[in-house]
Amino acid sequence: MNITKQVILTSLLVASESGLAGDASKENDCILNLYNSGSGELTLSEMRMMCGSEKPQTMAAEKSEARNTGRITNRRQRESQTEFEPYVITPHNMNYILPAYSTSAINREAYRLFDGYGENLEDIETKFQLSLKVPLNYGDMLLKGDALYLGFTLEAWWQVYSSNISKPFRETNYTPEIFYYAPLNWQIFGGNTAVIVGLEHQSNGRSQLLSRSWNRAYTGFLFEKDNFVLSFRSWYRLEEDEKEFEFDPGGDDNPDIEDYMGHYELGIVYKWDMFEFSFMGRRNFSTDFGAVEAGMTFPLWGKLRGYATAFHGYGESLIDYNHKQSRFGIGIALNDIL
Incomplete structure (x- = not known):
């Protein structure tokens, strides 16, 4: 197992052990499917966003804040x-x-x-x-x-x-x-x-x-x-x-x-x-x-x-x-x- 996949699996395991169920389980399955079928260019945050566990506006705000500093x-x-x-x-x-x-x-x-x-x-x-x-x-x-x-x-x-x-x-x-x-x-x-x-x-x-x-x-x-x-x-x-x-x-x-x-x-x-x-x-x-x-x-x-x-x-x-x-x-x- 390569390092990237190990990081993703570890992240999903932590989420499961934290008591998340139902929609969280579906999101985890979605992320694994994206990783297995994707081109390997997607980041974990991007896959979470596509599967619904991370809001687009949150990512946009973080990127904007990091970009616009003076x-x-x-x-x-x-x-x-x-x-x-x-x-x-x-x-x-x-x-x-x-x-x-x-x-x-x-x-x-x-x-x-x-x-x-x-x-x-x-x-x-x-x-x-x-x-x-x-x-x-x-x-x-x-x-x-x-x-x-x-x-x-x-x-x-x-x-x-x-x-x-x-x-x-x-x-x-x-x-x-x-x-x-x-x-x-x-x-x-x-x-x-x-x-x-x-x-x-x-x-x-x-x-x-x-x-x-x-x-x-x-x-x-x-x-x-x-x-x-x-x-x-x-x-x-x-x-x-x-x-x-x-x-x-x-x-x-x-x-x-x-x-x-x-x-x-x-x-x-x-x-x-x-x-x-x-x-x-x-x-x-x-x-x-x-x-x-x-x-x-x-x-x-x-x-x-x-x-x-x-x-x-x-x-x-x-x-x-x-x-x-x-x-x-x-x-x-x-x-x-x-």
């Missing part, structure tokens, strides 16, 4: 294995440091009322970002595979080369958010789709004339196929009261921020071998203000990744939301986007 799905699967471990921090956005981050025009105008500060700012500084998230649900909520997260991102621009003003942190941005992620059953062009809905607060933690902040509700659409990911995000700014006087601490610090930041953002990420390429673009079509950003990560050493990035436009930070510049940086990343 970078977002893979990342979600990896994170789910450790995100509830007490000593594991799950990244949200990228975590990186850029020791050399240059600009074509440092924003001195924002500090015009602070004597000696703006004049001593250097066009090269250090930037770093720390970003993490915490899951809030253990199982499915509304859809299979969905998740609710708390996220937090810190960005800092450090004037480490400005010895005349004691190397201060020129700007820090804090972004706490809560968001809901849900994969969709809509598969287009052989890929997967998902949606993200969230609330986000962003502030630079400053007061008076240097204070910048805004709140927004956003919705995002994700598409993945193999090593390619596309995201489109739109947002609505939650309105704030106007300032009653110049130094009013409760009024809107930047009422025109949408003129420069727009209402939409397009993101593209592509993984090629050990390299990851990213693109971000946003624009306000009414004012023609916006920004573009490109990045690349590459192998460095161990878990460390090299990271190179370029930015052009408005809104590279909150203090620079209405300041146009071109920026270039190179440094080290702890994790990729995907």
Whole structure:
């Protein structure tokens, strides 16, 4: 008896010993007849399907699930294995440091009322970002595979080369958010789709004339196929009261921020071998203000990744939301986007 036939007979014997009778016995006989009279090209699953013991839609769903996996799905699967471990921090956005981050025009105008500060700012500084998230649900909520997260991102621009003003942190941005992620059953062009809905607060933690902040509700659409990911995000700014006087601490610090930041953002990420390429673009079509950003990560050493990035436009930070510049940086990343 060859190995294939032995496997089939063993499978049928296990089914019989499990207490299956009646229809199960007929299905077993059907499978043996198919094997004895067939060409030998049918698999056991295919013979079970033909004999009624396995549903076609089950096989189709399994094949579809195995075929349609992408970078977002893979990342979600990896994170789910450790995100509830007490000593594991799950990244949200990228975590990186850029020791050399240059600009074509440092924003001195924002500090015009602070004597000696703006004049001593250097066009090269250090930037770093720390970003993490915490899951809030253990199982499915509304859809299979969905998740609710708390996220937090810190960005800092450090004037480490400005010895005349004691190397201060020129700007820090804090972004706490809560968001809901849900994969969709809509598969287009052989890929997967998902949606993200969230609330986000962003502030630079400053007061008076240097204070910048805004709140927004956003919705995002994700598409993945193999090593390619596309995201489109739109947002609505939650309105704030106007300032009653110049130094009013409760009024809107930047009422025109949408003129420069727009209402939409397009993101593209592509993984090629050990390299990851990213693109971000946003624009306000009414004012023609916006920004573009490109990045690349590459192998460095161990878990460390090299990271190179370029930015052009408005809104590279909150203090620079209405300041146009071109920026270039190179440094080290702890994790990729995907």
